[in-house]
Amino acid sequence: MLSNKRITLSASMLIGALALASCGSVASSSRDQNSAGGTESTQAWEAPDGLSGEISYYSANPQGLTDDLVAAFEEKTDVKVNVYADTTGKITARLKAEEANPQADLVYMASWDAATEQSSAGTLAPYSPEGSDQVHEGWSTDEFIGRDGSALALVVNTNATDAMPSDWSDLADQEYKDQVIMPDPRESGTAADLITAMVAQQGEEETWKLFDNLFENGMVVQGANGPALDTVTAGSKAVVFGGVDYSAYSAKDEGEALEVVIPESGTTVTPRPLMILESSDNAEAAQAFADFMFSAQGQEVSAQRNMIPGREDVPAQAGPQFEEIDQLATDWNEIVESSEGVTDEFVQRYLN
Amino acid sequence: MTATKVRSSTPTWRTYALLLSLLVLVAAPLLSVLLTAVFGYRDEPAALASLIEPGMLRVVGNTVWLSLLVVLFATLLAAPLALLMSWTSLRRHSWIDVVVMVPFMTPPFAASMAWMDFTRLGGVASMLFGDTVGQFGHDFIYSVWGMALIMACEQFTFLYLILRTALSTLPASTLEMASVVGASPWHRARSIIVPMLVGPYSLGVLIVFIRSAGEFGTPVTLGNAIGYQVLVSSIHQDVTVSPLSFSQAAATSSVLFTLGVLIWGLQQWVSRKDLTSGGRVSRLYTVALQARGKIGAWLVVAGIFMVSVLIPYFSIVLGSMTILRSEPPGLDNLTFDYFGIVLSKSSAQEALTNSAFLGFAGATLAVLLGLAVTLLTLRNPKKTARTTDFLAIAPDTVPGIVMAVGFILLWNAPWLPITPYGTGWVLILGYAGLFLPMVTQNIKTSASAVSPTVLEAASVAGASTWHIFRRVQLPLMLPGIIAGWLLALLIGFRELVMSSLIRPADMQLLSPWIMNVFDQGQRAEAMAMTLIGVLSSTLILVLVTYWQRRRI
Numbered sequence: 047m048l049s050n051k052r053i054t055l056s057a058s059m060l061i062g063a064l065a066l067a068s069c070g071s072v073a074s075s076s077r078d079q080n081s082a083g084g085t086e087s088t089q090a091w092e093a094p095d096g097l098s099g100e101i102s103y104y105s106a107n108p109q110g111l112t113d114d115l116v117a118a119f120e121e122k123t124d125v126k127v128n129v130y131a132d133t134t135g136k137i138t139a140r141l142k143a144e145e146a147n148p149q150a151d152l153v154y155m156a157s158w159d160a161a162t163e164q165s166s167a168g169t170l171a172p173y174s175p176e177g178s179d180q181v182h183e184g185w186s187t188d189e190f191i192g193r194d195g196s197a198l199a200l201v202v203n204t205n206a207t208d209a210m211p212s213d214w215s216d217l218a219d220q221e222y223k224d225q226v227i228m229p230d231p232r233e234s235g236t237a238a239d240l241i242t243a244m245v246a247q248q249g250e251e252e253t254w255k256l257f258d259n260l261f262e263n264g265m266v267v268q269g270a271n272g273p274a275l276d277t278v279t280a281g282s283k284a285v286v287f288g289g290v291d292y293s294a295y296s297a298k299d300e301g302e303a304l305e306v307v308i309p310e311s312g313t314t315v316t317p318r319p320l321m322i323l324e325s326s327d328n329a330e331a332a333q334a335f336a337d338f339m340f341s342a343q344g345q346e347v348s349a350q351r352n353m354i355p356g357r358e359d360v361p362a363q364a365g366p367q368f369e370e371i372d373q374l375a376t377d378w379n380e381i382v383e384s385s386e387g388v389t390d391e392f393v394q395r396y397l398n
Numbered sequence: 399m400t401a402t403k404v405r406s407s408t409p410t411w412r413t414y415a416l417l418l419s420l421l422v423l424v425a426a427p428l429l430s431v432l433l434t435a436v437f438g439y440r441d442e443p444a445a446l447a448s449l450i451e452p453g454m455l456r457v458v459g460n461t462v463w464l465s466l467l468v469v470l471f472a473t474l475l476a477a478p479l480a481l482l483m484s485w486t487s488l489r490r491h492s493w494i495d496v497v498v499m500v501p502f503m504t505p506p507f508a509a510s511m512a513w514m515d516f517t518r519l520g521g522v523a524s525m526l527f528g529d530t531v532g533q534f535g536h537d538f539i540y541s542v543w544g545m546a547l548i549m550a551c552e553q554f555t556f557l558y559l560i561l562r563t564a565l566s567t568l569p570a571s572t573l574e575m576a577s578v579v580g581a582s583p584w585h586r587a588r589s590i591i592v593p594m595l596v597g598p599y600s601l602g603v604l605i606v607f608i609r610s611a612g613e614f615g616t617p618v619t620l621g622n623a624i625g626y627q628v629l630v631s632s633i634h635q636d637v638t639v640s641p642l643s644f645s646q647a648a649a650t651s652s653v654l655f656t657l658g659v660l661i662w663g664l665q666q667w668v669s670r671k672d673l674t675s676g677g678r679v680s681r682l683y684t685v686a687l688q689a690r691g692k693i694g695a696w697l698v699v700a701g702i703f704m705v706s707v708l709i710p711y712f713s714i715v716l717g718s719m720t721i722l723r724s725e726p727p728g729l730d731n732l733t734f735d736y737f738g739i740v741l742s743k744s745s746a747q748e749a750l751t752n753s754a755f756l757g758f759a760g761a762t763l764a765v766l767l768g769l770a771v772t773l774l775t776l777r778n779p780k781k782t783a784r785t786t787d788f789l790a791i792a793p794d795t796v797p798g799i800v801m802a803v804g805f806i807l808l809w810n811a812p813w814l815p816i817t818p819y820g821t822g823w824v825l826i827l828g829y830a831g832l833f834l835p836m837v838t839q840n841i842k843t844s845a846s847a848v849s850p851t852v853l854e855a856a857s858v859a860g861a862s863t864w865h866i867f868r869r870v871q872l873p874l875m876l877p878g879i880i881a882g883w884l885l886a887l888l889i890g891f892r893e894l895v896m897s898s899l900i901r902p903a904d905m906q907l908l909s910p911w912i913m914n915v916f917d918q919g920q921r922a923e924a925m926a927m928t929l930i931g932v933l934s935s936t937l938i939l940v941l942v943t944y945w946q947r948r949r950i
Contacts, residue, residue: 070721072735102903107918130903133917135639140903142642146812149820149903205724233622269623272919279723282519293919303724 091341093122099328100126101151101335104141106134106318108293111351112154118347119338125331133270134160134235141169148325151332154193154318157235159382161190161319171324173333177340180357182368184376185317192317193339194353197371198240200307201289206281213310217260217287224264225284227277230397231389233270236316240288241392242385243314243374254395260287261396279304288313295352295364306365312372314381315354413774413782419767420789423831427804428796431655434648434807445645449653458653460542461611461628467546468610469603472554475706476602478698480561485685488695496939501706502555503935505892505909506615508928510548511916512713513539514620522713525726540624549616551706553609557602563843564598570683597669604665605794608658612797615894615909629654630799637803637899644807651800662795717925736926746927749906750934753897756822756907757890760829761837765883767830768838772845772875773867794835798895801831805900820902828896833889837882844878845871877946884942888935 185192231238345360524532617631636647
């Protein structure tokens with residue numbers, strides 16, 4: 047049916063051509079600089095004795111952070127952590143699909159809203175990890191606590207534009223015409239929260255005026271956070287409006303021509319909550335893992351992966367400190383409540 | 399008639415056992431979908447009412463339009479190639495048949511990602527061909543036409559294989575006779591070729607239509623980026639993204655199911671006069687091409703492969719080697735390192751081995767079932783046999799995502815004493831259900847080419863049923879069995895819909911792995927893994943074909 051010689055020939059020609067083309071290499075130091083998993087920590091976490099068995103840990107991205115935390119915890123205990131990594135929406139979906147036969151012990155999500163939903167469905171066990179008394183104000187409830195967070199920023203590709211914005215409204219200027227992309231609030235919870243916080247802080251009229259100007263200037267709304275950042279990194283657009291800071295910092299660490307600007311007039315810092323399921327069949331190990339994540343050592347792992355630590359006494363390593371960022375709104379329960387209505391209004395105005 | 403006697407002497411419990419397995423494998427999941435659509439999921443009320451909302455009508459319209467466009471593009475890609483490969487000297491170039499398989503072995507959304515990146519603003523297309531062409535390419539690909547073209551590249555292989563087989567069964571003598579009695583070329587085409595092609599072509603169209611309606615690779619990537627919603631993307635959203643609604647998914651799935659059955663009915667009606675001759679012809683019809691015709695033919699082949707293989711793979715290779723996205727793709731910005739990085743990740747190794755093993759197991763189970771269906775139902779007019787045969791072919795009228803939703807609803811039910819859900823078994827069953835029609839068709843085609851007289855001769859010579867099967871039937875059917883098994887294995891390896899929706903939480907599989915890595919922004923790793931997957935598939939394809947050729 048086929049002529050094998052020809053295939054071998056063309057395959058080797060292809061490989062030859064590729065070999066000629068290949069001169070660069072991935073800077074492995076920048077990729078894995080953080081994989082040590084907090085060995086520099088001054089306060090190493092001590093595991094209680096006698097932990098064993100397995101726990102299932104459902105984690106919303108980023109993967110590198112999850113890997114580091116799991117590796118460090120497994121090194122200190124005899125517990126095996128089975129990881130299911132996916133987006134918050136898909137993790138929520140899986141929890142629901144498994145509600146008759148729950149599998150997860152510990153869940154970490156990228157959205158306060160999703161955690162609130164779990165809490166009101168009654169699937170969570172109350173727990174306050176050691177060290178959780180140190181977290182930022184408004185970041186903890188009885189059942190879920192913000193482990194770390196991310197600020198929404200203006201992410202600029204410095205190869206694609208010479209200009210450098212300093213605030214949201216700058217992007218309505220002529221020099222950013224057709225150069226701005228914003229994640230779709232229907233797909234990105236953080237984008238929805240940002241609009242809601244803007245409305246909460248400066249009122250509807252001001253907020254819609256800002257967006258009127260931005261859309262007039264050719265801003266597009268497309269996809270989730272990841273694709274929006276990719277569009278800008280690749281240079282198809284120049285600036286992300288409301289990009290997640292940590293993935294931009296990580297791309298910058300790898301050498302991409304990106305700058306991360308925290309807007310002058312303020313932004314949101316989204317806490318990413320951790321929770322233990324009531325159905326956990328190894329609660330002791332799950333609680334120990336939660337304790338570890340809120341220990342100074344565990345929090346430093348978050349900082350090394352460019353997240354803003356939940357604990358006030360552990361400094362952020364990329365970008366400004368938590369208290370240096372002007373926040374548009376800090377009452378997450380209120381933002382979550384009004385978010386849906388504001389998103390609908392936004393979609394009605396600009397996306398239909 | 400002795401052959402029928404031989405078969406009817408086999409105990410009917412076999413037929414019943416087979417029927418029962420197919421009822422569990424195929425009918426029960428579909429029934430779960432319909433029941434959930436009508437009665438709701440656990441404490442969720444039924445969502446049938448949502449089907450009459452105006453938004454739903456638009457989504458159904460989008461689905462039909464997209465699938466029709468896929469059929470159009472698939473025909474444009476498959477028909478010329480099938481003609482050239484069956485009727486001209488191009489058929490000597492069997493490497494073409496391997497290249498045709500490449501888009502088929504590509505994970506569905508990877509091709510979308512590749513095209514999207516190729517034609518993005520300021521992307522490679524603009525760099526190579528200038529901004530005007532780049533802008534045109536962008537506007538075309540980022541539209542429903544672009545979606546259809548990308549999906550057609552994946553699906554046209556089916557149509558090509560079916561058309562080529564049909565065209566190759568046309569005896570040269572028939573056309574020559576017509577020509578001798580003075581039929582014009584137009585007349586010959588109308589009264590010999592077209593009637594003969596209606597059946598196979600409509601079957602190919604059915605398969606392409608149903609598969610494009612049930613596959614979410616392109617709809618959730620390119621489709622979501624341009625806001626083009628189809629049934630499959632809304633079902634995907636209902637079962638994977640919060641807020642979840644299985645009632646809604648079941649209701650939407652039943653619309654998709656109905657659509658499939660309607661198209662199937664239409665296909666049955668169109669092909670009611672089946673004129674396919676089947677079997678092999680002694681001498682193939684050949685159109686001798688002049689020099690100019692030859693150049694034209696090769697240009698057509700080049701055009702088809704340019705669109706379906708070269709451009710997407712150029713983009714995939716570039717993506718898998720680019721170090722910095724924000725810098726132009728110069729020599730010092732390219733590397734092979736990502737292949738090593740991917741292969742050293744334990745999750746990637748797991749994904750590759752799991753997908754290979756589960757694809758293998760699913761394909762093998764489908765072959766065993768398909769073989770049983772063929773042996774027990776071929777030339778058997780009994781009602782149980784007809785029902786069994788229908789059930790084996792039924793999944794082809796059911797878009798893949800509907801089967802997947804059915805599997806979730808059925809095997810996740812709390813009243814089941816035991817369930818394969820949450821283990822690899824559910825995937826083996828799911829794959830087997832998906833592959834069954836394709837595998838059965840292949841086995842049946844080669845089985846019907848075996849003349850009953852051969853079996854009668856063996857029977858008269860005193861051979862036992864088992865002996866006849868092992869020494870006569872099986873060897874004659876082997877080409878069909880291997881073809882079906884190979885296609886199933888290659889799909890199983892890169893399958894997306896079942897793999898994403900019913901896999902156990904901690905089980906890595908190839909396509910979901912690539913998609914997840916993409917979502918995290920690691921484009922190079924995702925593209926590298928796509929290449930590793932396709933190269934492995936190609937290796938399997940070449941090895942199996944080589945082994946099969948040596949045997950003959």
